[in-house]
Amino acid sequence: ATHGCKVIGVDVNEKVVDALNRGEITIEEPYLDIMVQAAVRSGNLIADTKPHEADAFIIAVPTPITEEKKADMSYVIAATETIVPYLRKGNIVILESTSPTGTVEKLIVPILEKSGFKIGEELYVGHSPERVLPGKILWELVNNNRIVGGINRISAEKIRDLYKIFVNGEIFLTTATTAEMCKLMENTFRDVNIALANELAKICENIGINAWEVIELANKHPRVNIHQPGPGVGGHCLAVDPWFIIEKNPDIAKIIELSRKTNDSMPKHVLNRIDEILKDIKRTKKISILGITYKPNIDDMRESPIIELIDLMDERDDYEVSVYDPYVKNHKYQAKDLIDVAKNSDLILLAVHHDDFKNLPLSDMAKVMRNKYFFDTRNFINREEVEEKGFKYILLGESKSLYRETCLNEVAATI
Numbered sequence: 001a002t003h004g005c006k007v008i009g010v011d012v013n014e015k016v017v018d019a020l021n022r023g024e025i026t027i028e029e030p031y032l033d034i035m036v037q038a039a040v041r042s043g044n045l046i047a048d049t050k051p052h053e054a055d056a057f058i059i060a061v062p063t064p065i066t067e068e069k070k071a072d073m074s075y076v077i078a079a080t081e082t083i084v085p086y087l088r089k090g091n092i093v094i095l096e097s098t099s100p101t102g103t104v105e106k107l108i109v110p111i112l113e114k115s116g117f118k119i120g121e122e123l124y125v126g127h128s129p130e131r132v133l134p135g136k137i138l139w140e141l142v143n144n145n146r147i148v149g150g151i152n153r154i155s156a157e158k159i160r161d162l163y164k165i166f167v168n169g170e171i172f173l174t175t176a177t178t179a180e181m182c183k184l185m186e187n188t189f190r191d192v193n194i195a196l197a198n199e200l201a202k203i204c205e206n207i208g209i210n211a212w213e214v215i216e217l218a219n220k221h222p223r224v225n226i227h228q229p230g231p232g233v234g235g236h237c238l239a240v241d242p243w244f245i246i247e248k249n250p251d252i253a254k255i256i257e258l259s260r261k262t263n264d265s266m267p268k269h270v271l272n273r274i275d276e277i278l279k280d281i282k283r284t285k286k287i288s289i290l291g292i293t294y295k296p297n298i299d300d301m302r303e304s305p306i307i308e309l310i311d312l313m314d315e316r317d318d319y320e321v322s323v324y325d326p327y328v329k330n331h332k333y334q335a336k337d338l339i340d341v342a343k344n345s346d347l348i349l350l351a352v353h354h355d356d357f358k359n360l361p362l363s364d365m366a367k368v369m370r371n372k373y374f375f376d377t378r379n380f381i382n383r384e385e386v387e388e389k390g391f392k393y394i395l396l397g398e399s400k401s402l403y404r405e406t407c408l409n410e411v412a413a414t415i
């Protein structure tokens, strides 16, 4: 809309539509409010609960997984069916939702055929996966390279020409099914690499060294890029998309499935570590959790591993939980500030590395706590600073064994 096109934003949620028409946004994303205001004011962006006739239709509805880890394609089916009555000869239809392989060819095309138009000749159809990173969406939307998979060459070319209106990155053409698999493998690549880092974290805890130090040093190799361990992988992308591959290839996608399970095991692993740290306390223990979103500096809690951790603690009667997240209001355990969250607590768990947590009021927090344990799952907080304030600092991916202490002393003595 800010590049001169007339855009109709269609959503079944009336609240989203009403907000957009007032020039307001319903998600947190840097600079999006300014851009939407400008687009609405220019008259180029309007929203409605029903589609209008148009030259091109872009489908970007949710593609979640069910409890059984199967792709839920109901939103894509519903949205595609909704546009059929509005289609005209020469229209372009693009699926942007991250989808299992074969979605365009086997699910969307048969629905679009109900329009009576010849697919690929009178209707141009394809998949152009969205690759933006939440928190950097507006920059990446324009500057990322894009893949366009058509059901035939002319479809891919027509879709490419549409994206050229606002994309500065390169646009690569392929088939619809290849484009679907590219998107799934991009997120799977990241998920598998994070699983490797999480496994390393557990191994290092086992042998008494620091995984973060191993990663930093190993990554000095020109062809090594180990990712960061943490309390688990969240979001509606990495925690979801690999399952689309596993569902269709259960006997082959073994590494992918094991990686998913490894990352999903991290909240339980964090709880096991807390059990071990607080094993001598026999009464109900209070845990203060800093951050519950799925990653830093955003308000999205979808598939957050911290929510999973809280659920695990809820199942136990020896834990009481208190939470503080500057991006979240209304969580059932939400404290009003960083002092309130620490009241009568036994352990602070740094779960999400929001920038807001860079300068914690550690002295004031320590004053209201019962025991002063600080468990950092992100290697985010300065160990010396925390220890200076009287806390015992514990880091995910590190177990300070006697062996490690002795080795470090020996190294220090040699230097």
Ligand SMILES: NC(=O)C1=CN([C@@H]2O[C@H](COP(=O)(O)OP(=O)(O)OC[C@H]3O[C@@H](n4cnc5c(N)ncnc54)[C@H](O)[C@@H]3O)[C@@H](O)[C@H]2O)C=CC1
Pocket: 010, 011, 012, 013, 016, 060, 061, 062, 063, 075, 078, 079, 082, 096, 097, 098, 099, 130, 131, 132, 133, 134, 137, 236, 237
């Ligand atoms: N959010 C992101 O940064 C990225 C999202 N994606 C993919 O894009 C797709 C959409 O994701 P999000 O925008 O994050 O989801 P979302 O849940 O934030 O928004 C989807 C919107 O679609 C609406 N909707 C549902 N059914 C509809 C229908 N039949 N007709 C019209 N509107 C309908 C919902 O009310 C909701 O407002 C997913 O497949 C996701 O994996 C891919 C890359 C990045």
Ligand SMILES: CC(=O)N[C@@H]1[C@@H](OP(=O)(O)OP(=O)(O)OC[C@H]2O[C@@H](n3ccc(=O)[nH]c3=O)[C@H](O)[C@@H]2O)O[C@H](C(=O)O)[C@@H](O)[C@@H]1O
Pocket: 098, 130, 131, 132, 133, 134, 186, 187, 190, 194, 227, 228, 229, 230, 231, 232, 233, 234, 235, 236, 237, 238, 294, 295, 296
């Ligand atoms: C390959 C890739 O980088 N995909 C991006 C990803 O966005 P998303 O916000 O889900 O990715 P993320 O920043 O890796 O975070 C996912 C999760 O992984 C965790 N995480 C991430 C990196 C890391 O080294 N260790 C780690 O534990 C994060 O804490 C978070 O819980 O998924 C998006 C999507 O598909 O929606 C996609 O558009 C984005 O480009």
